[in-house]
Structures are given as structure tokens and as C-alpha cells.
Amino acid sequence: MTTPTERTGRGGWAPLGRDLAIDLGTATTQVHVRGRGVVLDEPTLVSVSTTDGRLVAAGAAAHAMLGRTPERVLSLRPLSDGVITDPDVTEQMLRHFVGRVRPSRLLRPRVVACVPSGVTAVERRALEDAAIRCGARAVYVLEEAMAAAIGAGLPVHGATASMVVDIGGGTTDVAVISLGGVVNARSVRVGGDEVDEAIVRGVKAEHDLLLGELSAEDIKHRVGAVWPLAETLTTRVRGRDLTTGLPRTVEISSDEVRRHVEPVTAQVVEAVRLVLDICPPELSGDLLDNGIVLTGGGALLRGWTERLRHELGIPVRLADDPQHAVIRGAGVCVDDFASLRRVLAGSSLR
Incomplete structure (x- = not known):
């Protein structure tokens, strides 16, 4: 029995699709498969059953359920500040994502995993272990800043x-x-999560209005700014009045949002x-x-x-395309391990 192969840039042969690059971010998880490019880009979010801990939904499906789940289903972000906070849920989510993109469960891929520059050895090990339990035969760790520089086309x-x-x-x-x-x-x-939280706090203090997570994110995208704009943007947002408990709509401007997010x-x-x-x-x-x-x-x-x-x-x-710079850089490493192995921060060979 033969394994499907692809020709590498060095003229050798490598198993098609065996190697993966994973950017397991606080807000978004992205996966690059060797020979196929970025095949997954979904929110780092899961919905789990409160009765048995079973995964109900992950990624975009879980994001659609955010703030709308019944008591028996809980929405969770398994990462905080770029590191794993719930290893079991992270493994379930990662297994779900990798299972969707792996061409064969019989082949154990090498994985390039991206981590923040300030990650501790324990935090890095948690990511390596999660990848190994999901079927990786080797895990290479790449600092996100280096991956971003490669993905942005800088002469590293x-x-x-x-x-x-x-x-x-x-x-x-x-x-x-x-x-x-x-x-x-x-x-x-x-990062972006702290911007959302700053918007929620600011609107609560200024308008006595409680916003949900999705509403704060929508405000950020519509009128968010960190510098005065040539033309002030405005948007209307709905929330719960903290005095009456009833729904209410207010108008938010880009200048107001800029004040709220200034500490971040x-x-x-x-x-x-x-x-x-x-x-x-x-x-x-x-x-x-x-x-x-x-x-x-x-x-x-x-x-x-x-x-x-x-x-x-x-x-x-x-x-160019800044939100995919990290995964593009990690994907370059996956596509040509030989020439880029020296930029990897460390590895766990299994």
C-alpha cells in the first residue's frame, strides 16, 4: 500500500497533507494543511453539555449559539490571554477541528503550533500535549511574532x-x-478581547446600559478606533437598561469608543x-x-x-491580510521544514 505524496521544494517527496500548522488563538483558531493552504478559520469557542461535558458545537456553530444557549448547554472559551485554561475542553475542540481537515486518521502528522512570545514552559507544554493527544507525531513550537513576520513577507x-x-x-x-x-x-x-470588555464597561458607565459580548464586538467593528477619524462614525446598539431592566437603544460614536478603549x-x-x-x-x-x-x-x-x-x-x-499573517507564516514552515526549522522556538519529538 502506498501513501499519497507531493513533491517538496527541495525535489524530495513528502506525504500529502500529513503536516499541519495550527494557530490556536484566544479568539480564532486557524489550521493550514501542507499542500492545501489554510483550510480552517473559526472562532475558538465551544458549547458543551453541563450534564456530561460532551462537546455540543465548536467554532462558528458555537459562536452562533453564544448568549442563546439553554441551561443544559454552556458556551466556553478554552483559552485566555493566548494560553490554554481548560485542557480537556481544548483537546475536544482541537480534536474536532483536526478531524475535519485531516485526510487520513492513519497518518500521524507533524504539527507547527504557534504560541505567544511570553508563554511559559508549562503553558507551552499544555499546547504540545493537546496536539499529541489529537494524533500529532511531533510538535514544533513557533513564536507568533516570528510566524507573523514570515507571513507578512518580512526578510527575517x-x-x-x-x-x-x-x-x-x-x-x-x-x-x-x-x-x-x-x-x-x-x-x-x-488584545481584541480586552477591547470588547472595555467597550462593555464604558457603555455601562456612560449610558447605564448592559451589553452582551456580541454587541460589544459589533460596536468595535462598526465604529471602533484608536485615533481620531476624519469623519466621526456612529452606530445604534441595543442592551438592557440597568435601572428599569428593559431593553433600550442608544447611539455610540467612534469618539466615545476611542475613549473607552484608551487604557487598552x-x-x-x-x-x-x-x-x-x-x-x-x-x-x-x-x-x-x-x-x-x-x-x-x-x-x-x-x-x-x-x-x-x-x-x-x-x-x-x-x-496585507493581517488576520492571517501568523497562520501563513506557520504554513510556510510546514511547507518547507528543512529551510525554516531554525526559526522554530523549540520542539517536542515523539
């Missing part, structure tokens, strides 16, 4: 410094990269500033020429390039 192996700021759902990773390695980096556990914005700006402060002088000069590249879904919030450019005085640009 060159002597000239590159800087990437990856704003995800639970973490923001900032790194200066040169000669295929991370020169210095910082990870703060702040300031933490990201400070993280970038701290990385620049400890950057070697030779590389600082490179960054004045090359600037900063923004990746991650959180970078799509209006005004990030203007805010960082104003605060730091260096060029800032948004990567």
Missing part, C-alpha cells in the same frame, strides 16, 4: 532588522527580528515603546528606514498606524 533571515506588532484576540506580541531570530520581544496579555490602547503602545528602548543602536537605525509592520485581527481597528506613527515617530504600515 537578513541582517537588516524588521519589527512586527501582532495584535491578537488575547495577546499582543512585539518583536525585533534579525538573522532568523528574535533579537528582543515583549508579549502583553492585551496605551498598554499596546507602551509595549512597543519598551521593545524599541532596548533595541541595539545598529538595529534601531534599520527600523527608522523599515518601520513597523502590524499584523493580527486587532490591527484592523481603525487608526493603529496613525497612533503608533504619532507616538513613536517611525513609519508604520498594516500587513
Whole structure:
């Protein structure tokens, strides 16, 4: 019996679809299959039965149930701030996702898994173990900042410094990269989820109105900003009046949202500033020429390039398709292990 194969860039042969790249993010899980590209991009969310802990739904199906489930079904986010908080539920979710994209259960793939730069050894091990239990024969760990830089097309192996700021759902990773390695980096556990929470708190304080998670996320997408816009945007949102307990609608502007999320914005700006402060002088000069590249879904919030450019005085640009930069970078490693193995942060060979 023969195994389906594909020709690699080096002229050798490799099992078709055996290797996977997984970006298990706080807000979104993305999977790249070797030879097929990104085949899964769904919310990191599950619905489980409260009676037996059985998985009821995962991903987009669970997201559609958010805030609408009966008492016997509980919606959970198994990751917080970029790390696994519920190993059992994470394994169920990961097994569900991997089962949907694996071409054969008989083949044990190698897996490149992305982690925040500041992850601890215990937190990294939890991700490795979850992947191994889902059928991986080897797990290679790749820092999200490095993956984002590769996915954004930065010259990570060159002597000239590159800087990437990856704003995800639970973490923001900032790194200066040169000669295929991370020169210095910082990870703060702040991202899109904290923006949503800041909007909920701000609307509650200013309008005495309680919003749901989906409503806060919708406000962020419609009128969210971290820098004054040329034209103020507005949207109407419904919530529960905390005084009367009845539904009520209010109008929210982009200026108001910007005030609400400023504490979160300031933490990201400070993280970038701290990385620049400890950057070697030779590389600082490179960054004045090359600037900063923004990746991650959180970078799509209006005004990030203007805010960082104003605060730091260096060029800032948004990567193409920023929300997929990390998984694209990890996918490059999966497609050519031989040339990119040296950028992997570590591995657990089984």
C-alpha cells in the first residue's frame, strides 16, 4: 500500500497533507494543511453539555449559539490571554477541528503550533500535549511574532532588522527580528478581547446600559478606533437598561469608543515603546528606514498606524491580510521544514 505524496521544494517527496500548522488563538483558531493552504478559520469557542461535558458545537456553530444557549448547554472559551485554561475542553475542540481537515486518521502528522512570545514552559507544554493527544507525531513550537513576520513577507533571515506588532484576540506580541531570530520581544496579555470588555464597561458607565459580548464586538467593528477619524462614525446598539431592566437603544460614536478603549490602547503602545528602548543602536537605525509592520485581527481597528506613527515617530504600515499573517507564516514552515526549522522556538519529538 502506498501513501499519497507531493513533491517538496527541495525535489524530495513528502506525504500529502500529513503536516499541519495550527494557530490556536484566544479568539480564532486557524489550521493550514501542507499542500492545501489554510483550510480552517473559526472562532475558538465551544458549547458543551453541563450534564456530561460532551462537546455540543465548536467554532462558528458555537459562536452562533453564544448568549442563546439553554441551561443544559454552556458556551466556553478554552483559552485566555493566548494560553490554554481548560485542557480537556481544548483537546475536544482541537480534536474536532483536526478531524475535519485531516485526510487520513492513519497518518500521524507533524504539527507547527504557534504560541505567544511570553508563554511559559508549562503553558507551552499544555499546547504540545493537546496536539499529541489529537494524533500529532511531533510538535514544533513557533513564536507568533516570528510566524507573523514570515507571513507578512518580512526578510527575517537578513541582517537588516524588521519589527512586527501582532495584535491578537488575547495577546499582543512585539518583536525585533534579525538573522532568523528574535533579537528582543515583549508579549502583553492585551488584545481584541480586552477591547470588547472595555467597550462593555464604558457603555455601562456612560449610558447605564448592559451589553452582551456580541454587541460589544459589533460596536468595535462598526465604529471602533484608536485615533481620531476624519469623519466621526456612529452606530445604534441595543442592551438592557440597568435601572428599569428593559431593553433600550442608544447611539455610540467612534469618539466615545476611542475613549473607552484608551487604557487598552496605551498598554499596546507602551509595549512597543519598551521593545524599541532596548533595541541595539545598529538595529534601531534599520527600523527608522523599515518601520513597523502590524499584523493580527486587532490591527484592523481603525487608526493603529496613525497612533503608533504619532507616538513613536517611525513609519508604520498594516500587513496585507493581517488576520492571517501568523497562520501563513506557520504554513510556510510546514511547507518547507528543512529551510525554516531554525526559526522554530523549540520542539517536542515523539
